[in-house]
Amino acid sequence: MNAIKLHKIERWLLEKNLRWASKLVYYLIFLLYNSSIPAEAEIGEGTQFAYAGIGVVLHADSRIGCNVLIGQHVTVGGRAPLKGVPVIEDACFLGPGAVILGPIRVGKGSIVGANAVVLHDVPPRSVVAGVPARVIRSNIRTRDYYNVWNPADPPAADVVSIGSAPARPARKETTAP
Numbered sequence: 001m002n003a004i005k006l007h008k009i010e011r012w013l014l015e016k017n018l019r020w021a022s023k024l025v026y027y028l029i030f031l032l033y034n035s036s037i038p039a040e041a042e043i044g045e046g047t048q049f050a051y052a053g054i055g056v057v058l059h060a061d062s063r064i065g066c067n068v069l070i071g072q073h074v075t076v077g078g079r080a081p082l083k084g085v086p087v088i089e090d091a092c093f094l095g096p097g098a099v100i101l102g103p104i105r106v107g108k109g110s111i112v113g114a115n116a117v118v119l120h121d122v123p124p125r126s127v128v129a130g131v132p133a134r135v136i137r138s139n140i141r142t143r144d145y146y147n148v149w150n151p152a153d154p155p156a157a158d159v160v161s162i163g164s165a166p167a168r169p170a171r172k173e174t175t176a177p
């Protein structure tokens with residue numbers, strides 16, 4: 001069992017107008033995983049929660065793309081008084097403890113480091129880390145960090161390091177699943 005499966009049920013019930021049953025599943029998720037994952041939050045196909053989805057908090061208006069991996073204790077939420085909540089594009093990795101706030105977009109194939117606090121847009125295929133989060137690498141191959149197929153990945157590593165970080169060794173080429 002995984003919170004993502006329960007979220008699918010919760011959402012299906014809401015679509016069928018069974019709001020009370022959907023709410024029941026919401027509380028079941030809360031009880032089992034200590035997570036707040038409302039039915040209204042959009043979560044794309046192939047997206048998974050690490051460790052079954054422990055401690056994840058998603059805003060009801062948040063939109064998570066496909067094939068995203070969401071670590072334990074991740075928060076995706078609002079940043080009052082700003083209006084709007086994050087959009088996480090496809091094939092991103094949200095490291096454990098990451099907090100992503102406000103009307104921002106995490107670009108396709110990006111990596112959010114453990115415990116990062118992300119307050120601004122993240123360009124596609126970037127690594128961000130720190131509090132507040134800053135881009136530490138650009139133009140990465142997503143699969144060098146996280147075993148996901150991102151069609152936008154370039155064929156060979158072309159990593160731009162910012163600061164003192166050396167280039168990350170490229171993972172062996174893989175073929176599309």
Ligand SMILES: CC(C)(COP(=O)(O)OP(=O)(O)OC[C@H]1O[C@@H](n2cnc3c(N)ncnc32)[C@H](O)[C@@H]1OP(=O)(O)O)[C@@H](O)C(=O)NCCC(=O)NCCS
Nearest residue numbers: 095096111112113114115127128129130136163164165168
């Ligand atoms: C953010 C991350 C992806 C960066 O990986 P990387 O590209 O290999 O980067 P490096 O480890 O070479 O570090 C580059 C710089 O960023 C810093 N850094 C790395 N991760 C950081 C983090 N989470 N928060 C703050 N700074 C971080 C390093 O200290 C280094 O700083 P320096 O250049 O001043 O020495 C990685 O550190 C991370 O957080 N991965 C998550 C792993 C994870 O969640 N695993 C699952 C556990 S259950």
